[in-house]
Amino acid sequence: MIVVLNKESIPIDKEQDVVLFRNRVKEYTIKIGMGVVNQTKLITAASELVRNILKYAGKGTVLIEIISSGRQNGIRLVFSDKGPGISDVPLAMKDGFSTGKSLGLGLPGARRLVNEFDIKSTVGKGTTVTILKWKNG
Amino acid sequence: MDKIPILRFGHFLLVTIQVDLYDRLALNLESDLIQMVSKTQARGVLIDISALSIVDSFMGRIIGNIAGMSKIMDAQTVVVGMQPAVAITLIELGLELKGVYTALNVEKGMSLLQSKISLPDEDLDNIE
Amino acid sequence: MDLFKALSKKRSRLLELWMQYQLADISLREDLMENEELRAQSEELLDAFLKAVTDKNVENVDDPTYEPIIEILSGISISRARQGYSPKETGNYVFSLRDAILQVWQAEFSNDLAVLFAATLKLNKLFDNLGIITFETFIKGREEVILRQTDEISEISTPVIRVWDNILALPIIGTLDSSRTQIVMENLLQQIVDTGSSIAILDISGVPAVDSLVAQHLLKTVAATRLMGAECIISGIRPEIAQTVVHLGIDLSNIITKATLASALKQAYNMLQLEVRKVQK
Ligand SMILES: Nc1ncnc2c1ncn2[C@@H]1O[C@H](COP(=O)(O)OP(=O)(O)OP(=O)(O)O)[C@@H](O)[C@H]1O
Ligand SMILES: [Mg+2]
Numbered sequence: 134m135i136v137v138l139n140k141e142s143i144p145i146d147k148e149q150d151v152v153l154f155r156n157r158v159k160e161y162t163i164k165i166g167m168g169v170v171n172q173t174k175l176i177t178a179a180s181e182l183v184r185n186i187l188k189y190a191g192k193g194t195v196l197i198e199i200i201s202s203g204r205q206n207g208i209r210l211v212f213s214d215k216g217p218g219i220s221d222v223p224l225a226m227k228d229g230f231s232t233g234k235s236l237g238l239g240l241p242g243a244r245r246l247v248n249e250f251d252i253k254s255t256v257g258k259g260t261t262v263t264i265l266k267w268k269n270g
Numbered sequence: 271m272d273k274i275p276i277l278r279f280g281h282f283l284l285v286t287i288q289v290d291l292y293d294r295l296a297l298n299l300e301s302d303l304i305q306m307v308s309k310t311q312a313r314g315v316l317i318d319i320s321a322l323s324i325v326d327s328f329m330g331r332i333i334g335n336i337a338g339m340s341k342i343m344d345a346q347t348v349v350v351g352m353q354p355a356v357a358i359t360l361i362e363l364g365l366e367l368k369g370v371y372t373a374l375n376v377e378k379g380m381s382l383l384q385s386k387i388s389l390p391d392e393d394l395d396n397i398e
Numbered sequence: 399m400d401l402f403k404a405l406s407k408k409r410s411r412l413l414e415l416w417m418q419y420q421l422a423d424i425s426l427r428e429d430l431m432e433n434e435e436l437r438a439q440s441e442e443l444l445d446a447f448l449k450a451v452t453d454k455n456v457e458n459v460d461d462p463t464y465e466p467i468i469e470i471l472s473g474i475s476i477s478r479a480r481q482g483y484s485p486k487e488t489g490n491y492v493f494s495l496r497d498a499i500l501q502v503w504q505a506e507f508s509n510d511l512a513v514l515f516a517a518t519l520k521l522n523k524l525f526d527n528l529g530i531i532t533f534e535t536f537i538k539g540r541e542e543v544i545l546r547q548t549d550e551i552s553e554i555s556t557p558v559i560r561v562w563d564n565i566l567a568l569p570i571i572g573t574l575d576s577s578r579t580q581i582v583m584e585n586l587l588q589q590i591v592d593t594g595s596s597i598a599i600l601d602i603s604g605v606p607a608v609d610s611l612v613a614q615h616l617l618k619t620v621a622a623t624r625l626m627g628a629e630c631i632i633s634g635i636r637p638e639i640a641q642t643v644v645h646l647g648i649d650l651s652n653i654i655t656k657a658t659l660a661s662a663l664k665q666a667y668n669m670l671q672l673e674v675r676k677v678q679k
Contacts, residue, residue, distance in 0.1 A: 148293045155290065155324060170584055173324065173355035177363060180326040228364055238327045242363035350627060354587030357622040372627035374594055379627070 138206075139199040146192035151183055154195060158210070161197055165206045167268045175208060175266040178243035182212045182262050185239050190216020190259065200265070207248070207267040215259040222254055274299050276306050282314040282383055283307065284376065288321050296332045304339050314383035315340050318376055320351025330365040337370040346371060346386050350379040399510075400453040401503060401517040408502050413437075413444055415501055419494035443470050444495070456520045459527040471528060472535040479539025492532050496525040556582045558589040565666045566595045567659065569634075571604035579615035587622060596628045597669060599662045603634025613648040620653050629654070629669065633662035 139161075143154055155176050162172040179195075186193040193214030200209050219225045226244065231237035240262075244250040249265040274295065277284040283306055285299065307315065317333060319325065325333075337347035348371040352360075360367070371386070373379035405412065417437060446466045455461045459468075471492070478488045499521060507514045556578075561567045568586050572578075586598055600619065602608070608616075616632060623630040633656040635643075643650060656662040667674060 152290050152292060159323075170355045170358055170580070173353075173359045174362065176324050177326050177359045180324060180328075181363075184326070184328055236327055236331060236365070238364050242327065242365070245362045245364070246359065348627075352626050354584060354591060354622070354626065357587060357625040358583060358618075360625055361618050361621045366621065367625060372625055374590065374596060374627045378594075378596065 135200050135202045137198050137200050137209075141197045143195045143197065144192070145183055145186050145195060148187060151180060151187070154183055155180055158197060158208070161199060161208055165199060165208065165268050167208070167266075171266060171268070171270065174246040175210075175264075178246040178264055178266075179210055179212075181239035181243045182210075182264070185260075185262075186212060186214045186216070188233055190214035193259075205267050205269070207265055207270065209263065209265045211261065211263045213259065213261040218256040218258055218260055219252075219254040220256050222252055226252070273302070276303060278306075278310055278312070279380075281312055281387070282316060282380065283310065283312045284316045284318065286318040286321070290322065290324060291329065293328065296329060300332050300335055300339075303336055304343070307340055307343050307345050312345050313387045315345055315347045316376060316379045316383070317347065317349050318351050318379075319349060319356075320353065320375075322356065323353065325352075325356050325360060325365075327363065327365055330360065330363075330367060333370060334367060337367075341369065346383060348373050348379040348382055350374065350376055399513060401507065401513065402451045402453050402456055404506070405451075405499065405502065406448045408506075409444070409448060412495075412498050412502055413441060415498035416440060416444065416495050419497055420491060439474060440495075443467070443474065446470050447495070451524070453517075453520075456524055459524065459531075467528070468531055471532055475532045475536040476539035476542075479536045480543060485533065485536060488532060488536050489529060492528055493525060496521060556585055558585055560589075560593055560595070561599075561663065562666070562672075564595050564670055565597045565599065565663070566590065566593065567599040567601060567663075569601040569604060569659075572606075574602075574605055574612045574615060576611075576615065579612075579619065583615075583619045583622060586619065587626060590623065590626060590628050597631065597666045598623055598628055599631045599633055599659065599666060601634040601659045601662070602632060602639070603636065603659070605634075605639075608639045608642055610646050610648055613643060613646070613650070617650070617653070631656060631662045631665055633657070633659045 141157075143157060144150075145154060158176050158179050159172065162175060167175070183195060186195075191214075193212060193216070196209075196211040196213075198209040198211075200207050224230055226240050227237070228241045229237040240252070243262075243264060247264040247266045248270040249263075251263040252260070253262075254260040274285060274287060274291075277286075283303065285303060287299075291299070303315065306312065315336065317336065319333075322329075333347075333349060340347050349367065350373045352372065371379075371382055373382050417440060420436065420440070421433070450463045450467055455463055458464075474491070475488050478491075500518065503514055503517065507517075556568065556570065559567045559569070566586070566589055568582065570582060574582070586600070589595070590598060600616065602616070605612070620630040620632070631654045632650075635655050635657055654662075654665065656665060
């Protein structure tokens with residue numbers, strides 16, 4: 134069973150928010166004593182997803198949660214926007230797929246960097262990506 | 271801070287990235303650096319990222335762009351001082367920084383550049 | 399009448415009896431703890447006990463008034479687990495306090511057997527609960543010891559050796575799974591930074607089998623090393639491993655591989671433009 138110990142919601146609407154948001158996530162990782170490598174993986178994944186919000190939806194919010202399950206602690210981030218949505222999610226999850234003339238690494242790369250990854254998207258309604266990284270994951 | 275200082279050492283340029291960059295600042299760096307390469311006829315560019323704790327695909331692309339553009343202008347780029355956690359993360363992310371040389375520190379980066387570039391002898395003396 | 403409250407007046411007698419019981423336990427190890435220390439510890443717990451327990455809350459260990467007792471008890475049993483006490487020794491420590499209390503009660507209240515009996519039942523129930531808490535934390539303490547040892551083992555089994563200026567060697571012995579590879583990789587990369595070494599040799603002659611997952615881990619390690627600006631040579635490739643690698647269709651062509659650590663070292667010298675020569679006499 135997963136228990137939420139702490140949560141905070143952060144609005145994202147301009148590029149300066151990226152670095153501020155990353156620092157906030159870092160504070161949380163330090164709070165639960167996550168090691169440097171896992172910290173870096175989580176923050177990098179978070180950075181990719183928050184950039185997608187800015188690039189494709191313009192604005193959105195991120196929910197940061199400290200969670201606990203059994204003896205494990207971890208951090209869960211929920212990125213949501215009310216942007217255009219993604220018509221073909223499996224395609225968007227493929228390495229190298231990009232509608233933004235970019236590398237197409239953000240989504241698939243973020244998935245590789247975390248322990249759990251979930252994406253839900255409806256065209257015209259928006260996109261929600263949830264990632265979870267365990268302290269020792 | 272709205273500009274990242276670019277230092278000149280003989281035929282090389284050195285940029286030390288001290289903070290996590292805002293996107294605009296990173297894009298500025300890209301164009302400033304390319305201007306400098308052209309103005310100074312530099313043959314090599316060293317980008318010291320030892321103080322960077324996060325390199326995402328955006329930052330990776332900027333570094334790749336700098337390397338690509340420099341190459342067209344006959345200069346080689348070396349990224350130096352990448353932290354272990356950043357290296358592990360970039361590999362997992364899938365970003366290999368192709369076409370970019372890497373070195374452990376500025377000193378090693380300098381000698382790598384020197385070995386990659388054939389400089390006339392007198393010029394080499396000037397660098398020391 | 400509250401028999402539990404009445405105990406406060408008998409503090410010194412209780413402590414004396416309890417110490418006697420503890421010391422009578424032949425398995426008590428002088429090597430593990432000084433008597434003085436044992437006394438101080440017992441006094442602390444006894445005081446917390448006398449302060450908290452009354453006839454009203456004796457049946458409810460979850461009551462906040464029990465927090466100090468539980469805290470002290472947990473601390474004691476965790477530290478005992480770490481010091482290598484047996485569960486029996488730790489259990490005796492707690493249960494002998496009950497025996498001391500019973501003895502004091504019997505001396506004081508033997509004229510009112512009904513009250514004594516009721517209180518004894520409650521006391522037993524209470525100590526059952528305290529016993530459970532003791533063992534739970536004792537086991538937790540043991541688990542921590544085991545976890546720490548596991549960490550130590552995986553660190554010991556991946557030593558990074560500085561074989562020469564600028565050259566590191568990392569002999570890997572045993573199976574490489576994902577978590578171990580992560581430790582190996584982090585260890586290696588950190589050592590590369592710390593020593594400023596530009597070449598790392600990963601020797602896998604002690605790895606029993608290389609499947610595609612292990613190969614992938616190795617490839618990642620090499621790639622990360624290169625991103626940092628160092629070069630990685632893989633040595634100790636036995637014929638069986640070469641066979642499986644090719645059969646599995648794993649592409650190692652971008653990696654410098656060598657059959658033995660010696661030939662990897664030679665290659666490393668080469669790359670650093672070093673030469674090993676016999677001295678001319
Ligand atoms: N929040 C979002 N809203 C709408 N579309 C999105 C969103 N996130 C991703 N996408 C779509 O999924 C595609 C793949 O995203 P991904 O992050 O993997 O690559 P990218 O952003 O194009 O490139 P990179 O992240 O490597 O710079 C995007 O090109 C875009 O079409
Ligand atoms: Mg993206």
